[in-house]
Amino acid sequence: MNDFKKNKFETRAIHCGQIPEDKTGAITTPLHMSTTYKVGFPGDESGYVYSRWSNPTRKALEEVLATLENGTDAFAYASGLASITAVMHLLEAGDHVVAVDDLYGGTHRLFE
DSSP states (O other): OOOOTTSOHHHHHHHTTOOOOTTTOOSSOOOOOOSBOOOSSTTOOSSOOBTTTOOHHHHHHHHHHHHHTTOSOOOOOSSHHHHHHHHHTTOOTTOOOOOOSSOOHHHHHHHO
């Protein structure tokens, strides 16, 4: 990722994450619609394997969000419930979650 952190927000919003693609010459980040990727052998996770785990489009989005928020990393998920589940896995026994009563039903069931 290019170091855009020294630039103003407006410049970062336009230029970060825009890495020209060698194979196609695309200047803006293309949408990679593949669900699975070619791997060298079963269990090979050296590159992209499955789009729900990671893909070039989501990687570009995560890099842009991290840059715009002045962070080191960002994570994008396929759904809100997937992101909540990921955060919940960071908690340990005895930790507390404070939430409102009118949560999305899936979130409420997860918390219960």
